[in-house]
Amino acid sequence: MFQTVEEVQQRFRDxxxxxxxxxxxxxxxxxxxGRPVLIEGPAGVGKTELAKTLSEISSRPxxxxxCYEGLxxxxxxxxxxxxxxxxxxxxxxxxxxxxxxNAPSLPDAVDKIAGQDDAFFSFRFLAPxxxxxxxxxxxxxxxxxxxxxxxxxxxxxxxxxxxxxxxxSVPELGTIRARHIPWVVxxxxxxxxxxxxxxxxxxxxxxxxxxxAEELAIIRLKVPEIPDKxxxxxxxxxxxxxxxxxxKPPSVSESLDWARSLVILNxxxxxxxxxxxxxxxxxxYEKDLERVKGALDKVLADLPQA
Amino acid sequence: xxxRILEFIGDLRRAEVRIxxxxxxDALGATAEIGLxxxxxxxxxxxxxxxxxxxxxxxxxxxxxxxxxDLEALGEGLKKALxxxxxxxxxxxxxxxxxxxxxxxxxxxxxxxxxxxEMEMAIRSGSQNAGLERLMYFLQVGYxxxxxxxxxxxxxxxxxxxxxxxxxxxxxxxxxxxxxIRNYLELRLxxxxxxxxxxxxxxxxxxxxxxxxxxxxxxLADKPLFALSPDxxxxxxxxxxxxARKIKDALxxxxxxxxxxxxxxxxxxxxxxxxxxxxxxxxxxxxHREKPRLITICDVSDSVRNASRFMLQLVWSLQECFxxxxxxxxxxxxxxxxxxxxxxxxERAIEWALKGAPVDFHCRSDFGYAFNRFVRTExxxxxxxxxxxxxxxxxxxxxxxxxxxxRMIRERVKGIIWLNPEGQWGxxxxxxxxxxxxxHCNFVRECRTIAQLGEAVDSLVHQWWRRGR
Numbered sequence: 001m002f003q004t005v006e007e008v009q010q011r012f013r014d015x016x017x018x019x020x021x022x023x024x025x026x027x028x029x030x031x032x033x034g035r036p037v038l039i040e041g042p043a044g045v046g047k048t049e050l051a052k053t054l055s056e057i058s059s060r061p062x063x064x065x066x067c068y069e070g071l072x073x074x075x076x077x078x079x080x081x082x083x084x085x086x087x088x089x090x091x092x093x094x095x096x097x098x099x100x101x102n103a104p105s106l107p108d109a110v111d112k113i114a115g116q117d118d119a120f121f122s123f124r125f126l127a128p129x130x131x132x133x134x135x136x137x138x139x140x141x142x143x144x145x146x147x148x149x150x151x152x153x154x155x156x157x158x159x160x161x162x163x164x165x166x167x168x169s170v171p172e173l174g175t176i177r178a179r180h181i182p183w184v185v186x187x188x189x190x191x192x193x194x195x196x197x198x199x200x201x202x203x204x205x206x207x208x209x210x211x212x213a214e215e216l217a218i219i220r221l222k223v224p225e226i227p228d229k230x231x232x233x234x235x236x237x238x239x240x241x242x243x244x245x246x247x248k249p250p251s252v253s254e255s256l257d258w259a260r261s262l263v264i265l266n267x268x269x270x271x272x273x274x275x276x277x278x279x280x281x282x283x284x285y286e287k288d289l290e291r292v293k294g295a296l297d298k299v300l301a302d303l304p305q306a
Numbered sequence: 307x308x309x310r311i312l313e314f315i316g317d318l319r320r321a322e323v324r325i326x327x328x329x330x331x332d333a334l335g336a337t338a339e340i341g342l343x344x345x346x347x348x349x350x351x352x353x354x355x356x357x358x359x360x361x362x363x364x365x366x367x368x369x370x371x372x373x374x375x376d377l378e379a380l381g382e383g384l385k386k387a388l389x390x391x392x393x394x395x396x397x398x399x400x401x402x403x404x405x406x407x408x409x410x411x412x413x414x415x416x417x418x419x420x421x422x423x424e425m426e427m428a429i430r431s432g433s434q435n436a437g438l439e440r441l442m443y444f445l446q447v448g449y450x451x452x453x454x455x456x457x458x459x460x461x462x463x464x465x466x467x468x469x470x471x472x473x474x475x476x477x478x479x480x481x482x483x484x485x486x487i488r489n490y491l492e493l494r495l496x497x498x499x500x501x502x503x504x505x506x507x508x509x510x511x512x513x514x515x516x517x518x519x520x521x522x523x524x525x526l527a528d529k530p531l532f533a534l535s536p537d538x539x540x541x542x543x544x545x546x547x548x549x550a551r552k553i554k555d556a557l558x559x560x561x562x563x564x565x566x567x568x569x570x571x572x573x574x575x576x577x578x579x580x581x582x583x584x585x586x587x588x589x590x591x592x593x594h595r596e597k598p599r600l601i602t603i604c605d606v607s608d609s610v611r612n613a614s615r616f617m618l619q620l621v622w623s624l625q626e627c628f629x630x631x632x633x634x635x636x637x638x639x640x641x642x643x644x645x646x647x648x649x650x651x652x653e654r655a656i657e658w659a660l661k662g663a664p665v666d667f668h669c670r671s672d673f674g675y676a677f678n679r680f681v682r683t684e685x686x687x688x689x690x691x692x693x694x695x696x697x698x699x700x701x702x703x704x705x706x707x708x709x710x711x712x713r714m715i716r717e718r719v720k721g722i723i724w725l726n727p728e729g730q731w732g733x734x735x736x737x738x739x740x741x742x743x744x745x746h747c748n749f750v751r752e753c754r755t756i757a758q759l760g761e762a763v764d765s766l767v768h769q770w771w772r773r774g775r
Contacts, residue, residue: 005340005347025340025350032339033332040360082580190360199358200326203336206360 002028017046017053018210018218026205027054036163036184038148038202043189044251045207048146051185055142060183063137064144065130067151073158077168078132081125088120121172131162132176140180149188153195160198209251212239218252223259232304233270234259240299241282241292250282257281270303272296307342308334310430314373315356317512321369322548323362329355342427345374372512374426414466425498429505432457441509451503467491530754531612531727539612542756543653546616549760550623567591598720599691600628603680605698606635606660607671613727615656616756617697620763622652629691638672639665640679673700673739674708681711688718695766696747699728700740707739712746721748725762729754 002008005021005028012019012027019027027050030037039047055062065076089096096113103109128136134143148156162168166178186202188194210218216235219226226234234255242249250258258281267274276293283289292299315330332355340351349370357366436453471488479487534542573589580586602621604614618633625631632644646655688694694715716722724747726733726740733740744750749766753759 005344021344021346022350022353025347026354029336029339029351029354033335035332037354038358086582196324196326196358200329202358203332203354204358205354206357206363 002031004028011057012053015053015057016221017049018214018221019050020210020214023050023205023207026203030183030203031058033203034181036186036202037205038186038188038194038199039205039207040188040190041207042209042249042251044253045209046252047187047207048144050207051142051144051187054183054185055144058140058142058183060140060142061137062142062144063130063134063182064146066146067148067155069150069152071151071155073155074129076129076131076155076159077162078129078170079127080121081127085120085125088125117172123173126170126173131159132168134182135162135166135168135176135178137182138179141182143182143184145184145186147189148186148198149190149194156195156198160195160201163201209242209249212236215239215252215255219256219259222256223263225263226259227268229304230262230267230269231259234262236303237270237275237299238282244291244295244299246283246288246291247285248283248288254282254284270300272300275300307337307427310373311337311352314352314369317369317373318356318362318366321365323357323359323365325356329358348374369512369515372508372515414463425501426505428458429454429502432502433505433509438506438509441506441513444510447503447506447510450506454502454506455499463495467495528755528757531616531756531759532609534612539615542616543619545756546619547623549756549763550620598628598693599630599632599689601632601634601688601692601694601719603634603636603640603676603694603696603698604659605637605671605673606665607637609671609701610697610699610727611660613725613753613759614697615660616759617695617725617753617763618656618659619652620759621695622647622655624763633659634680634684635659635665636676636679637665638669638675640676641665670703670705671698671701672705673698673702673743674706674711677711677715678708681714685714685718688715690718690720692719693721693723694719695723695725697725697727697753699726699738700724700733700743701728701737702739704737707742709739709742709746712743716746722746723749723751723762723766725751725753725759727753 002011005024008028008031009019009021009024012024026037029035039050041047051064052062054060099116100109100112103112126132130143134141145159148159151159163184166181167175169175186198209215212235215238216231219231219234220228223231238250238255238258258278261278261281262270262274265274265278275296279289279292283292311333312330315325315333319325333352336351336355337348340347342348352370353363353366357363432454433450435457436450438450438454441447441450467488470491471484474487475484529538567590570589570591574585574587577587577589578585600621602618604618606614614635621628621631621633631647632642633647634640634642643655643659646658649655650658712722724743728738730752732738733744740750751758751762753762
């Protein structure tokens with residue numbers, strides 16, 4: 001548990017994650033108020049990373065649930081291990097036969113088998129999926145629900161229900177209540193509008209591309225070998241490329257990749273040939289690539305030089 | 307403070323940021339956790355609990371700045387006036403303030419400790435007593451500032467300051483230090499006065515903004531579309547965008563799966579393998595819901611151009627609700643403009659369709675001719691899944707209405723919807739041939755204002771297409 005917002009910020013920093021004031025405030029509030037955090041923002045700005053870092057600094061295990069179209073309750077909550085149940089009944093056929101051997105009538109036999117229900121519908125045969133594992137966990141966890149916008153609205157409604165009382169009922173076993181309320185982080189890329197209910201339930205955090213100073217700090221932190229001037233040039237160039245109206249503007253993860261590749265290439269400063277040959281690290285669409293190449297002069301104009 | 311936050315939430319709501327009571331409670335809870343010390347943190351706490359859509363962020367920022375004074379900026383100004391800050395001086399003052407026998411006025415203590423947020427609270431409660439809610443005009447700013455100032459005992463504060471200086475003198479500070487301390491305290495006093503005035507000014511600004519915002523919203527939504535000025539057209543674009551989103555949101559919540567339907571043999575057998583070949587779970591074939599094809603035909607003559615503009619914007623922002631959208635525009639010659647929408651952003655495409663489209667819009671509207679041409683060239687492309695949406699005032703300039711063309715279209719398609727930007731009272735009067743056309747339409751609506759346009763499209767998306775399924 002965190003005591004102050006500053007502590008959150010510092011601990012994230014120690015774990016090599018630059019958290020803005022806004023991010024740390026939301027994390028602090030979430031830990032205090034026991035609310036899920038919904039993070040929205042363009043791809044690659046560190047939404048998932050935030051959850052991972054949170055689990056790292058709080059030393060709570062991370063349970064990750066990746067959403068996709070067609071994800072349903074069974075895959076998110078639990079499934080019975082049918083095959084195993086079947087196998088066990090096959091193996092135990094003799095014992096079952098013994099059990100019902102001296103039953104005088106059919107109803108008696110059924111009763112006897114019904115008495116053994118628990119043997120087959122127990123935790124032994126239950127395969128917990130991410131949601132149930134978060135609820136069953138002995139220790140507090142961080143539950144990451146990644147890309148919730150990819151799942152269907154119905155699943156979202158179901159998730160909302162789980163997130164509001166942290167208990168699920170398995171008909172054969174009864175209601176299971178969470179021992180610890182996990183810290184929940186949901187991320188969304190805004191592929192579709194999320195429902196109001198879910199948004200209402202969550203603390204909302206919008207992470208955008210970082211300001212140049214922050215991005216510089218991130219690059220220095222994650223790629224410590226990079227020369228100072230080169231890092232500044234990278235940030236400035238990426239900023240300019242972002243303003244070019246691309247289909248997918250480069251985000252933090254891409255600028256980090258780029259910085260790393262520049263370090264590997266032993267670059268001291270950015271020049272046209274170098275940028276052109278490494279541009280694919282930054283820009284992922286053919287059309288965008290052409291556009292950036294066309295505007296290369298503008299991108300490279302008055303960058304900080306070594 | 308809570309009241310202030312609730313008031314703030316009220317204004318956000320008026321600016322169409324949707325905030326539920328539970329979110330308001332969250333905001334109060336969050337700010338209680340955070341406290342008021344740091345403005346950025348405070349803002350982040352409010353934002354994370356109240357703003358759930360990226361598009362509301364700008365509204366939030368604007369209103370937040372109207373509500374909560376930027377104390378840090380004020381403090382910065384003060385520091386500059388003081389020159390390099392002397393931590394020793396503050397320490398000395400703190401010591402003094404903590405001394406027991408020093409009987410100081412509350413405000414003096416606040417001043418000395420320099421807690422911005424507490425000072426703001428004091429101003430706020432002062433302004434309540436001074437009846438600041440009656441503030442209406444700019445000329446009243448001075449008056450109310452004075453009234454709030456009168457809530458505080460300035461004489462007592464001055465006296466306290468004298469007392470402090472005397473005590474310091476007694477402690478044996480040299481005159482130079484003493485003069486600087488006097489200077490510091492006086493500046494603080496001055497800053498406090500400035501804060502009061504700024505508070506009143508903000509209040510006025512907030513009120514003016516609230517009024518203005520309300521006016522634009524109410525008036526624009528119900529203003530006849532032909533009467534919009536270019537400025538209003540620009541504002542309206544955001545209104546239409548919001549409308550489109552609303553319709554889409556509601557649609558996204560629709561349940562997709564259904565409990566009944568035909569058995570899907572393939573999936574049932576696959577599933578039965580888990581149970582040793584016994585079909586325990588019956589899988590149903592997902593009912594495929596057809597998205598409708600939409601063809602819009604817009605009159606783009608001067609009189610109804612605005613209505614066409616917004617209808618096009620609305621329909622194209624709802625593209626994903628349709629399997630295919632095609633748009634035609636006409637005055638008397640008719641032309642397809644779909645291409646523009648697929649290659650340009652919606653906004654620009656509309657401008658292109660309205661201005662540079664391959665139709666001569668200096669001639670007079672001729673619905674009959676346009677429908678005739680449409681039937682001749684496009685009839686083959688119509689089918690049962692298609693809905694035709696026509697926007698026009700049906701003022702045919704006494705040309706041949708050729709209603710038969712509309713009937714031929716009707717026979718081919720799922721339905722014709724006619725949106726008329728003219729008031730219903732005018733239909734059939736003068737050169738209006740609406741009564742000849744409407745029998746061939748499934749659905750005729752008046753849409754003089756953006757509100758009506760929204761309702762029409764909404765009922766379309768939700769009811770009209772639902773019926774046919």
